[in-house]
Amino acid sequence: MNSSITIVPIRIDQSFSPGDDLSAIVTDHLAQVEWPDGSQGIDDGDIVVITSKVVAKAEGRIAQATSRDDAIQDETIRVVATKRTPRGLTTISQTAHGLVLAAAGVDASNTDQGTVVLLPEDPDASAARLREDIERTFNVGIGVVITDTMGRPWRLGVTDVAIGASGVQVLDDFTGRQDEYGNTLEMTVVAIADEIAAAVELASGKLARAPLAVVRGLSQHLTEKPATARDVVRPLEEDLFWLGAAEAMKEGGQRAVSQRRTIRHFTDDHVDAEPLERAIADAVLAPAPHHSEPFRFIVLRGDDPHHANRRTQLLDAMRNAWIADLSSIDGKPSDEINRRVARGNLLRTAPVVIIPIVDLDSGAHTYPDDRRNSAERDLFMVAGGAAVENLMIRLAAEGLGSAWISSTMFAPEVVRDHFDLGQRAIPLGAVAIGHPSAPAQGRPPRSASSYLIEP
Ligand SMILES: Cc1cc2nc3c(=O)[nH]c(=O)nc-3n(C[C@H](O)[C@H](O)[C@H](O)COP(=O)(O)O)c2cc1C
Numbered sequence: 001m002n003s004s005i006t007i008v009p010i011r012i013d014q015s016f017s018p019g020d021d022l023s024a025i026v027t028d029h030l031a032q033v034e035w036p037d038g039s040q041g042i043d044d045g046d047i048v049v050i051t052s053k054v055v056a057k058a059e060g061r062i063a064q065a066t067s068r069d070d071a072i073q074d075e076t077i078r079v080v081a082t083k084r085t086p087r088g089l090t091t092i093s094q095t096a097h098g099l100v101l102a103a104a105g106v107d108a109s110n111t112d113q114g115t116v117v118l119l120p121e122d123p124d125a126s127a128a129r130l131r132e133d134i135e136r137t138f139n140v141g142i143g144v145v146i147t148d149t150m151g152r153p154w155r156l157g158v159t160d161v162a163i164g165a166s167g168v169q170v171l172d173d174f175t176g177r178q179d180e181y182g183n184t185l186e187m188t189v190v191a192i193a194d195e196i197a198a199a200v201e202l203a204s205g206k207l208a209r210a211p212l213a214v215v216r217g218l219s220q221h222l223t224e225k226p227a228t229a230r231d232v233v234r235p236l237e238e239d240l241f242w243l244g245a246a247e248a249m250k251e252g253g254q255r256a257v258s259q260r261r262t263i264r265h266f267t268d269d270h271v272d273a274e275p276l277e278r279a280i281a282d283a284v285l286a287p288a289p290h291h292s293e294p295f296r297f298i299v300l301r302g303d304d305p306h307h308a309n310r311r312t313q314l315l316d317a318m319r320n321a322w323i324a325d326l327s328s329i330d331g332k333p334s335d336e337i338n339r340r341v342a343r344g345n346l347l348r349t350a351p352v353v354i355i356p357i358v359d360l361d362s363g364a365h366t367y368p369d370d371r372r373n374s375a376e377r378d379l380f381m382v383a384g385g386a387a388v389e390n391l392m393i394r395l396a397a398e399g400l401g402s403a404w405i406s407s408t409m410f411a412p413e414v415v416r417d418h419f420d421l422g423q424r425a426i427p428l429g430a431v432a433i434g435h436p437s438a439p440a441q442g443r444p445p446r447s448a449s450s451y452l453i454e455p
Pocket of ligand 1: 260263403
């Protein structure tokens with residue numbers, strides 16, 4: 001098989017304006033195209049490639065440059081990334097076509113000063129119209145590709161890609177085919193139309209006023225099946241890079257707090273030690289009085305027999321203390337006590353339980369009077385609350401669910417005895433942790449105004 005291809009760029013010595021009969025201009029030039037072998041015109045199997053710039057101009061997609069920013073905004077469906085450079089703000093955005101490119105494809109080059117050119121409204125439809133007119137005029141079967149120039153993430157330099165196509169197999173899926181070594185290819189899909197666009201750009205050059213070209217030797221890539229440049233757009237849900245890195249980080253930061261919800265149902269999946277350690281490392285960054293770091297944590301893993309044992313013993317001891325409170329202080333009848341303490345206890349079954357502790361011996365001041373000692377204790381308690389919130393926010397960011405359960409706060413003596421803690425160590429409840437068995441429920445955003453007290 002002859003695998004060589006021939007590309008003939010075609011100069012068009014006129015500038016395009018709204019209302020020009022694009023098909024007539026193109027077919028006139030195609031009739032005269034000269035091939036290296038001396039033949040003329042176009043033939044079955046040829047692929048006609050044209051820049052989006054001339055298609056857009058003929059279709060009247062021109063705006064005044066004074067409204068360039070407005071034009072970019074109008075053409076933008078979704079901002080993917082922005083970058084401030086000495087020349088201004090670069091916006092990478094997605095257009096209605098699904099294309100992701102700088103300035104939504106709004107272009108100030110090769111157009112009258114004071115104007116900008118937008119992308120064609122529907123380049124696939126433009127390609128289909130052009131193909132129909134060319135095929136009818138010359139009585140041939142051909143393909144059409146409409147190109148535009150784009151930068152690429154991770155790569156310097158621009159290349160041309162197909163933004164409109166008709167009659168051309170835009171993607172060639174090699175999946176399931178075997179290579180010369182007998183390996184079955186699994187994920188190879190070649191972007192044929194983009195490769196054609198890039199090859200033509202190479203042959204045409206940027207400045208030679210050759211917005212049109214014919215490619216010969218790729219008839220195997222012509223197809224009657226519906227195939228459009230739109231098919232090359234990767235669906236958003238499959239896109240690993242749907243947001244710029246800076247934008248993704250900003251969004252992650254903004255959502256960190258609202259992402260945390262109390263999760264009370266966990267799977268049996270193993271919880272790795274590292275995310276727990278990272279969450280604790282974040283927890284201790286909470287603000288605390290007097291530059292102190294009074295936060296301590298006891299980690300009890302359900303999958304460690306010693307830990308599991310210690311956890312059960314603690315929860316049993318806490319239950320006994322609770323029963324004592326219910327009977328001797330509250331005077332509840334035994335059947336009600338039995339009912340209340342028999343309720344399922346998340347702390348017994350969660351894959352991991354962390355008991356956060358604030359230790360007043362690590363930095364709290366002491367005063368001769370109770371009033372100030374009590375205020376000092378409050379300071380450390382609220383700092384402890386901030387630490388637990390930090391812990392839970394980071395757990396959520398690590399994909400782990402957590403529920404803050406108050407129980408140890410009602411039985412601090414039991415906890416101190418159980419873990420041999422000092423008298424000024426205050427347990428701050430317990431946090432049940434595991435992989436969520438279902439995604440957290442969303443909730444309506446809050447408005448600050450409902451929480452403000454007028455000064
Ligand atoms: C100090 C404290 C103690 C809590 N104790 C319990 C508890 O004993 N049992 C429980 O199911 N949830 C407990 N919660 C969780 C709250 O019910 C939960 O945070 C609240 O319903 C808001 O839901 P969210 O965490 O999803 O925003 C406690 C929360 C805090 C801050």
